Amino acid sequence: MEFLNSLKLLSENEGTSTGIAMVKSKGAMIHSFSPVDGKKIGAVTTTDKEAYETVISTAQNAFVEWRKWPAPKRGEVVRQLGEALRIEKQALGQLVSYEMGKSLQEGLGEVQEMIDICDFAVGLSRQLYGLTMHSERPSHRMYEQWHPMGIVGIISAFNFPVAVWSWNAALAWVCGNVTVWKPSEKTPLCGNAVQNIVAKVFADNNVPEGVNNLIQGGREVGEWMSHDARIPLVSATGSTRMGKELNKAVAGRLGKTILELGGNNAIIITENADLDMSLIGAVFGAVGTAGQRCTSTRRLIIHEKVYDSFVSKLSKAYQQIKIGDPLDSKNHMGPLIDKDAVNLYLQSIEACKKEGGQFLVEGGVIEGPGFESGCYVKPCIAAAQPNYSIVQHETFAPILYVMKYKTIEEAIEIQNNVPQGLSSAIMTLNMRESELFLSAQGSDCGIANVNIGTSGAEIGGAFGGEKETGGGRESGSDAWKAYMRRQTNTINWSTNLPLAQGIQFDL
Numbered sequence: 001m002e003f004l005n006s007l008k009l010l011s012e013n014e015g016t017s018t019g020i021a022m023v024k025s026k027g028a029m030i031h032s033f034s035p036v037d038g039k040k041i042g043a044v045t046t047t048d049k050e051a052y053e054t055v056i057s058t059a060q061n062a063f064v065e066w067r068k069w070p071a072p073k074r075g076e077v078v079r080q081l082g083e084a085l086r087i088e089k090q091a092l093g094q095l096v097s098y099e100m101g102k103s104l105q106e107g108l109g110e111v112q113e114m115i116d117i118c119d120f121a122v123g124l125s126r127q128l129y130g131l132t133m134h135s136e137r138p139s140h141r142m143y144e145q146w147h148p149m150g151i152v153g154i155i156s157a158f159n160f161p162v163a164v165w166s167w168n169a170a171l172a173w174v175c176g177n178v179t180v181w182k183p184s185e186k187t188p189l190c191g192n193a194v195q196n197i198v199a200k201v202f203a204d205n206n207v208p209e210g211v212n213n214l215i216q217g218g219r220e221v222g223e224w225m226s227h228d229a230r231i232p233l234v235s236a237t238g239s240t241r242m243g244k245e246l247n248k249a250v251a252g253r254l255g256k257t258i259l260e261l262g263g264n265n266a267i268i269i270t271e272n273a274d275l276d277m278s279l280i281g282a283v284f285g286a287v288g289t290a291g292q293r294c295t296s297t298r299r300l301i302i303h304e305k306v307y308d309s310f311v312s313k314l315s316k317a318y319q320q321i322k323i324g325d326p327l328d329s330k331n332h333m334g335p336l337i338d339k340d341a342v343n344l345y346l347q348s349i350e351a352c353k354k355e356g357g358q359f360l361v362e363g364g365v366i367e368g369p370g371f372e373s374g375c376y377v378k379p380c381i382a383a384a385q386p387n388y389s390i391v392q393h394e395t396f397a398p399i400l401y402v403m404k405y406k407t408i409e410e411a412i413e414i415q416n417n418v419p420q421g422l423s424s425a426i427m428t429l430n431m432r433e434s435e436l437f438l439s440a441q442g443s444d445c446g447i448a449n450v451n452i453g454t455s456g457a458e459i460g461g462a463f464g465g466e467k468e469t470g471g472g473r474e475s476g477s478d479a480w481k482a483y484m485r486r487q488t489n490t491i492n493w494s495t496n497l498p499l500a501q502g503i504q505f506d507l
Contacts, residue, residue, distance in 0.1 A: 025051035038373035047215040062210030075125025082118030114166040121170035139494030146484040148176030161187035259470025263422030265454035266299035273427035281453030291398035335375035345397035422465030423454040
């Protein structure tokens with residue numbers, strides 16, 4: 001496509017970088033093919049073990065210097081990165097859309113999230129505060145402070161190829177850490193593009209080489225990171241299966257993790273809901289990014305009194321969804337990431353049918369002119385039961401399961417009765433229903449919304465979930481604390497040395 005010629009951000013055939021310098025690797029090539037049209041965009045070199053060791057060693061050396069920079073000075077570098085991203089927003093958003101397959105509006109929105117987290121991190125750089133406590137001993141004072149941890153490993157997924165990295169990196173940097181990033185092997189060029197934007201900003205500010213590092217590769221490279229004791233924190237986004245294996249490895253060396261894993265998100269639509277507003281939240285949540293968000297709406301739990309009327313509205317709305325080239329703003333939905341994802345989508349449809357699910361809107365692969373990549377599918381709706389095994393499972397595709405309930409307590413039980421616990425929502429104009437949903441008796445998810453859908457999140461709030469979603473938190477609120485180590489300090493400014501708890505130890 002013509003716009004790719006203007007993407008000077010791309011660094012083809014280079015896959016390992018220590019911020020400013022490139023590290024030569026003898027690894028195999030990753031070829032990136034767009035799910036939009038099936039065409040090859042470019043290729044990168046995977047990181048071999050020798051190159052990996054060079055990157056980690058460079059990062060260790062960079063941390064020794066970077067942690068000495070005052071936090072507001074580190075924040076100023078991040079502020080400039082935000083400005084650079086504003087300049088490159090259109091080009092990077094197009095690349096995200098073309099390499100991943102999400103709509104251009106969503107691609108641009110993802111870059112905006114990067115800009116927003118940079119703005120958030122700049123302010124944070126002046127308020128990495130601890131508490132002060134009163135000591136039980138006279139002429140003593142106590143306080144706590146936070147120190148950087150060292151190397152933060154970041155493993156990101158294809159569905160948000162740049163934004164989730166930035167949630168981690170911006171916070172890690174202002175906290176004084178250095179980063180090593182392994183982007184998804186399905187979207188490697190987005191990683192290279194971002195690295196080149198960062199490298200220029202860092203070079204202009206004389207940031208030590210190795211504060212931001214990029215490595216490319218698949219599972220093997222991720223395993224190097226998870227077993228590497230030189231990386232005290234690994235933040236990983238991906239499947240629950242991947243997260244369990246990674247967590248086992250990192251915990252085995254007593255490292256720390258931030259895990260953002262599977263979601264099986266539901267919207268409860270009560271008899272007191274604004275159905276028109278509910279329709280917007282449900283449709284976007286289910287078909288946005290072709291159902292490939294961790295916060296995508298997978299289940300609708302609908303009160304029996306409004307079930308028929310709402311499902312009718314929903315089915316009609318699905319007929320209006322425009323599917324096609326995501327770079328065309330007229331289209332609502334683009335392709336799945338690759339043909340493996342298409343096969344999982346088809347298998348899930350068949351599994352639902354075998355369990356007794358009735359499809360109200362049929363799915364299938366779309367063929368014909370403009371759909372040559374074979375990655376375009378129809379969003380579908382199935383009437384299902386909460387206990388179906390396929391309903392308990394997360395399929396990264398636009399499959400929506402609808403089911404009835406009688407009481408709000410029953411709806412909440414259905415909502416919570418899945419292994420995952422990321423995002424949830426209730427649509428109601430009844431205060432008692434909404435407050436019950438948000439109470440300790442309500443949603444067990446890390447995100448619980450009222451009168452908005454499950455999909456999407458603002459960077460000001462901590463993002464993450466419970467149960468098989470992993471339990472980590474990224475982005476806003478006090479998520480920054482996960483990137484630092486806490487230290488409690490006690491200072492004696494007296495001429496005596498009294499011991500705690502009144503213990504006497506006379507010499």
